[in-house]
Amino acid sequence: MTSTIELDRPIATRPRRRRRWPLVLAAGAGAVLTTAATGAAYVVSHAGNRPLPAGVHTVEVYTVDDAISTVVAPKDRPGVVGRFLGMCDADTYYVEAGGTGLCLVLNGSLGSVRATGTAQGARLDAGQAAEVRDIVRQDERGAEEPDTRVVLKYDDGWAGLVKVADLEAGGPVTGTVIR
Known part of the structure; x- marks a missing residue:
């Protein structure tokens, strides 16, 4: 018990x-x-960036902030993971255009235009090039430094890199392919 x-x-x-x-x-x-x-x-x-497919597409317009965008030396270019992320750091995008690696800081989207995908790059007809030129001019108001480059973006990637000086000529413009 x-x-x-x-x-x-x-x-x-x-x-x-x-x-x-x-x-x-x-x-x-x-x-x-x-x-x-x-x-x-x-x-x-x-597969990385896919160039703009053939045909007419709507693309977004971004200006490049040249003051803080940089050229990337071949030895410093990001590898597979960097390309997967598509970025150099938190606010810059890594792209290759014309064989040059670039870390671009973009302003925008500032508007949209219609571009045609070609083997040479994104082509803007004269009317669309004038519209991009007007978008850039409006973005430059009050800026100390004028914009020198424009990036065109579509749903699946970067469509092309266009020099603002080419837009001033008044004719059709073809942007450099971005890889």
Whole structure:
């Protein structure tokens, strides 16, 4: 028979706890591996920028902030992961145009125009080139330095890089292909 004094005493042995850390560790490792595998699959399959397809498309107009955009030396160009991210740092975009690597800081979108995709790059007819020129002039109001380059962007990537000086000529303009 058990005395009441023994019932009032604390229990000397604790009930055995189940160790949950192996389960938590396995779930965390599974989440990390799934995320890494998904990211790696995208990086490996990512084809980079796709030039503007043939035909007429609506493109967005961005001006390049030349004061803080830079040319990237061949030894400093980002690798596969950098190309996947498409960025040099938090607010600049890495592109290759005309064989030169560039970290561009963009202003915009300032508007949209219609461009035609060609093998040489995005082509603006005279009317659309004049519209881009007017967009650039409006963006330059009050600026200390005039804009010198415009980037055209479409849904799947960068359509082309256009020099503002080419827009001033008044005719059709073809932008450099961005890779």
